[in-house]
Amino acid sequence: MNRVIEVRNLSKRYGETVAVEDLSFTVRPGRVTGFLGPNGAGKSTTMRMILGLDRPTGGRALIDGEPFARLAEPLRRVGALLETTAAHGGRRARDHLRWLARSNRIPERRTAEVLRMTGLENVARRRVKGFSLGMGRRLGLAAALLGDPAVLLLDEPLNGLDPQGILWMRNLMRDLAAEGRTVFVSSHLMSEMALTADHLVVIAGGRLLADTTAAAFVAANSRAYVRIRTPEPERMRDALAGAGIAAVAAPDGALEAEGAEPARIGELAAAHGLVVHEVAARESSLEEAFMRLTGEAR
């Protein structure tokens, strides 16, 4: 078992609307792979196609070289947490896990184990209808872990969790990957993924934008600049231009200069007799980099 998810030239169209277009990437074991994209980028559609729930218009999605539908007892190999709660409201949490266990000949004791792992043992006999969003996510995760699978697909697992829950889920994902499992987790929040993922697959508009390590993505997409506030921005800009430094105006009237250290800019200001209120080195956030990248793709 090589625990690999392979997406090859995957496409999904609904009539004229393109949800996913010629998407190819590979998800490998032993690390958390973030599947990143703005809302509506095609993340959930891609995950549903990997699970055989939606039929691709073109291309294939394979797990260990086989389509999901071909796997025998798939819950023992692939665990999935889908974005919507896939449990019947009238059923008790424990019973939901019991029928799942029966369907894949998973020993009954696993239901108690995953309920304990996800902190749901006290509500095991409660009906799912009364669950909060966070409890619903935990139940979904319990279902995903039921068969002790080597591959996990988690669609927006942090949605609806409180800060403690987010920290817990983040650590769990890292632990699962450290055990050698393949963890493929979607999110529309770059900041979350920067803290969790080792590798990133970034899509927008159904197309692949980046398939790289998280560190490389940050390096390639972050921007260092110096922020300058001055009562005379026009003269400052001329001074900078004279020294070969490009500067742009920020929305709040400050200047953002690239390619120079704050010290150099301070010296320039002194040489031109310019008053400055702020000279500070800044780095654009990952969120900005992500927005810029996905914004360009539209």
Added chain:
Amino acid sequence: MSAGRAALRAEWVKIRTGRSTGWTLVLTFVLCVGLAVLLGLSMRGGFDRMDAGARANFDPVLVGFYGLLIGEIAFVAFGVLFVGSEYTSGMIRASLTAVPRRGVFYGAKMLTGALTASVFSLATGFATFFTAQAALGPHGVTLGSAGALRATLLACAHLTLMCLFAMGVAAIARGTALPLGIMIPLLFLDSQGLGNAPGIRTVAQYLPDQVGMVMMRAVPARPDAIDHRAFGPWTGLGVLVLWAAAAVVGGYLVLRRRDA
């Protein structure tokens, strides 16, 4: 094969732990048996006031089973909810992730529903017969009288097949609202004698529940009676099997083709 057995076990847990299973089945039983008592008692007193024609056309077995036409509405709800709630709750995605081969999932679901329905139908059908005949008193018959056993068995088959039909329709509609919204009013109207209405009778007599009226008779209606039909009980069974099969096959084709 083991995948099929595991899928059957899973569906069995679902049917036992579903909230709607209990109340729909209890309601079906109470309506069928309760109406059998009321109808039996009412006909017991009313028999003396009938004219000769009505007496000649009197079928105590059918009288006992009239209530099934109302009781089966709750039974149809059982079938619709068992299948349709997969879609309304989003559970279908968990089901197909656990059992991705759609034919295996669908077969297990239909078989579990059909087996549960047939065991329940047998219990309800025979309970209804004995209750009704007891309530009819001197006008009641025993299971040994001509056609009574056949009519009772076909009444059970009718209930089972109506449930299967409902399950298939829910799979075609991929939900509960549409099948319940259409089938419950239609069955209720139908129980008021849609199949007797001149004009639409030619077609209406082949509707699933109207076919049941023929299946449940011990004695065929006389040719001049308003509920006389162009076919007999066994043909009726065949027609109902076709209805149920069409719905079940239709549901499978929809499941196989559509995204979950």
